[in-house]
Amino acid sequence: MRPASNMTSAAAIKTNYEVIIGLETHCQLSTQSKIFCNCSTEFASPPNTNVCPICLGYPGVLPVLNQEVLQSAIKLGIALDAEITRSSKFDRKQYFYPDLPKNYQISQYDLPIVQKGHLEIELIDHKTGKITRKTIGITRLHMEEDAGKLVHAGSDRLTGSTHSLVDYNRAGVPLLEIVSEPDLRSGVEAAEYAQELRRLVRHLGIGNGNMQEGSLRCDVNISVRPVGQIEFGTKVEIKNINSFSAIQKAIDYEIERQIEAVEAAIPIVQETRLWEEGSQRTISMRSKEGASDYRYFPEPDLPPLEITDEHLAAAQASIGELPAQKRHRYQNELGLSAYDARVLSDEREVAEYFETATAKGANPKLVANWVTQDIAAYLNTHKLGIQDISLKPDNLAELVILIEKGTISNKIGKDILPELLNTTQSVKALIEKKGLISIRDPQAIEKIIDEVIADHPSEVEKYRAGKTSLKGFFIGQVMKRSGGKADPKLTNQIIEQKL
Numbered sequence: 158m159r160p161a162s163n164m165t166s167a168a169a170i171k172t173n174y175e176v177i178i179g180l181e182t183h184c185q186l187s188t189q190s191k192i193f194c195n196c197s198t199e200f201a202s203p204p205n206t207n208v209c210p211i212c213l214g215y216p217g218v219l220p221v222l223n224q225e226v227l228q229s230a231i232k233l234g235i236a237l238d239a240e241i242t243r244s245s246k247f248d249r250k251q252y253f254y255p256d257l258p259k260n261y262q263i264s265q266y267d268l269p270i271v272q273k274g275h276l277e278i279e280l281i282d283h284k285t286g287k288i289t290r291k292t293i294g295i296t297r298l299h300m301e302e303d304a305g306k307l308v309h310a311g312s313d314r315l316t317g318s319t320h321s322l323v324d325y326n327r328a329g330v331p332l333l334e335i336v337s338e339p340d341l342r343s344g345v346e347a348a349e350y351a352q353e354l355r356r357l358v359r360h361l362g363i364g365n366g367n368m369q370e371g372s373l374r375c376d377v378n379i380s381v382r383p384v385g386q387i388e389f390g391t392k393v394e395i396k397n398i399n400s401f402s403a404i405q406k407a408i409d410y411e412i413e414r415q416i417e418a419v420e421a422a423i424p425i426v427q428e429t430r431l432w433e434e435g436s437q438r439t440i441s442m443r444s445k446e447g448a449s450d451y452r453y454f455p456e457p458d459l460p461p462l463e464i465t466d467e468h469l470a471a472a473q474a475s476i477g478e479l480p481a482q483k484r485h486r487y488q489n490e491l492g493l494s495a496y497d498a499r500v501l502s503d504e505r506e507v508a509e510y511f512e513t514a515t516a517k518g519a520n521p522k523l524v525a526n527w528v529t530q531d532i533a534a535y536l537n538t539h540k541l542g543i544q545d546i547s548l549k550p551d552n553l554a555e556l557v558i559l560i561e562k563g564t565i566s567n568k569i570g571k572d573i574l575p576e577l578l579n580t581t582q583s584v585k586a587l588i589e590k591k592g593l594i595s596i597r598d599p600q601a602i603e604k605i606i607d608e609v610i611a612d613h614p615s616e617v618e619k620y621r622a623g624k625t626s627l628k629g630f631f632i633g634q635v636m637k638r639s640g641g642k643a644d645p646k647l648t649n650q651i652i653e654q655k656l
Contacts, residue, residue: 174381174419176412177389178341182354184333184364185303185372186229192302192331193220193263200370204324212329214258219458222247226331229363230270230300231464231472233333236357236479237295239274243464247300247456256305256323264301264334266453270462271298276337276357277481278349281495288495293350294338303330327371333363339378339389344408348401351375356480360505368399375404380425381415390415391425395439398432407432411439483508491521500529510543510550517554524557531574548577555584563597564588568641597644602635603651605643609634610655620656628652 191198194211211218234241248266274295281288305328309321335354341347355366355373366373375398380390393415395407411430418425430439478486480502487498501511507528514524528543532553536543556577560570565588573587580587609631610617620627628649635648 173384174416175384175386176342176408177339177380177382177392178343178347178408179339179378180335180337180341180347180350181376181378182335182337182351183303183374183376184233184335184354184358184366185374186226186331186333187362187364188223188225188229188331190223191329192223192226192300193329196329198330200372202326204322205326207326208328212258213325214260220263222459222462223331226300227270227462228468228472229331229361230298230333231468232361232363232476233335233357234271234274234298235469235472236361236476237271237274237276237298237335239271239295239298241464241469242268242270242272244268245270245462245464247459247462248453249456250301251452254304255321256307256325257302257328258305258325262302262304263456263459265299269297269299270464272296274298276350276353278346278353279481279484279495279499280345280349281499286495291340291346293340293346296336296338298333298335301332301334303327303332344405344412347377347408348405351404352401353480356503360480361476362505368401371399374399377404377408377411379408379411379415381412381419383419390419391427393425393427394429395432396429396442399434403432403434406437407439410437414439480508487521487525491515491525493522493525497525497529500533501525504543506542506544510553513550514554514557517551517558519554519557520561523561524553527553527557531571532578535575535578546578547581548574549581552577552584559584559588563644563646566636566641566643566645568636572641597647599647599651602639602643602647603655605635605638606631606648606651606655609638617656628656631656 188198190196191207191212194209196209196212197207199207211220231241245265245268247263250262250264250266251260252262253260254262275292276295277290277292279288279290305323305325307321307323310319337350341350351373355368358364358366358373364372368374377395377398378392379395380392382388382390393411395411398404398407415425426441426444428444429442431442432439483502484495484498487493487501488495493501500507502508511521511524511528514528515521532543532546532548535541536546556570556574559565560567569588573584573591576587577584613631613634616627616630620631631652632645632648635643635652636645
């Protein structure tokens with residue numbers, strides 16, 4: 158394989174070939190217990206402590222469906238504007254799983270709980286700010302159980318052989334598998350699709366979507382074909398992708414690998430490949446199985462599922478406004494940028510915080526600036542959620558309104574923010590206690606300006622000679638002498654008059 162820098166150019170890909178991409182996404186649900194038993198789903202528990210005869214596959218045990226799993230599947234199906242299958246069932250998927258004790262998986266085959274939905278993604282050109290929206294079809298969504306985890310150890314000192322350990326804690330943890338239509342055409346689109354799916358999952362409160370914990374896992378199916386060819390190329394699946402950036406990198410690499418093979422008349426094999434983060438490449442893992450290899454048949458230990466109107470009504474009532482709908486509203490009605498709208502709608506708690514603050518009469522654009530910049534920086538530094546800070550939405554609204562009225566300057570607002578983030582007292586009480594209320598008396602400001610001008614005659618001379626950019630210098634000096642309390646608007650007006 159040639160180095161990436163010498164591979165087929167992006168221009169050649171766009172001109173001569175079409176890329177066909179579909180994603181199979183496994184979403185681990187945040188239920189307290191597993192899908193068919195009462196064992197805990199707590200992450201990072203000691204190995205083999207969250208197990209019982211049911212998830213360990215003992216003879217004679219019977220699974221019982223966790224109703225929260227069913228309700229979560231219906232919620233996500235409604236959010237994807239999909240068809241909910243009113244009569245569904247579970248199936249056995251025959252496959253040798255060394256980390257699933259039954260050696261088959263309980264899944265869904267021909268009657269999945271959800272079918273024929275769609276998900277809108279939003280692509281932003283960060284140079285121009287242009288937004289492109291694209292609808293990606295959803296083929297199906299179904300419920301299934303997860304497998305355990307194999308831990309591959311090193312060589313045994315006595316025998317020299319390698320060995321593997323198995324942790325069954327994850328065996329039986331509930332999953333929703335979401336299969337997209339082959340509507341994606343680039344690594345950028347695929348990464349954005351996965352992120353939008355995670356936004357939905359988090360908004361609905363059915364999963365945390367943490368890829369680093371394996372709570373959201375994406376398998377990519379990708380093929381290339383010459384432009385104008387009707388038939389799809391040979392599909393290759395890529396597994397072991399644990400970040401959104403890795404999705405894009407793996408796809409970009411695989412596109413170039415497959416195009417090189419086509420150009421060299423080398424057959425592309427239907428297989429499963431792994432993404433190697435260290436070497437930034439895909440490697441062959443095994444040949445790809447077809448549905449017939451799994452020998453599906455209806456699960457005899459679980460009754461058919463009948464979805465009632467009550468199921469649908471309960472799910473619909475808990476969904477609320479979806480992330481994409483929030484983005485549209487924030488941009489169209491509140492005039493926010495595409496970036497701010499996306500950051501604010503990424504997490505349900507952040508959106509609720511923002512909307513509570515603006516409901517108190519604070520300017521939406523100013524609130525957005527504080528949330529997406531200063532507060533976001535604090536949260537990232539301290540690894541906190543917005544629900545963990547002491548500055549409540551009402552207090553942020555108070556801060557923004559006081560700045561707009563000129564009671565305090567924006568600089569003072571930033572200076573007192575660290576204290577506000579760790580206290581429950583009102584903004585007004587804090588600024589009165591510290592004596593930070595803005596100076597709005599023109600005579601008081603004029604006196605400070607006169608002192609600044611008298612102390613900097615050479616800068617005054619340069620300004621009057623045409624170097625008007627020095628006005629910022631004079632404003633800064635006034636703010637410094639006033640402790641940031643001089644009203645910015647009045648300061649600007651009086652300086653212009655004086656100079």
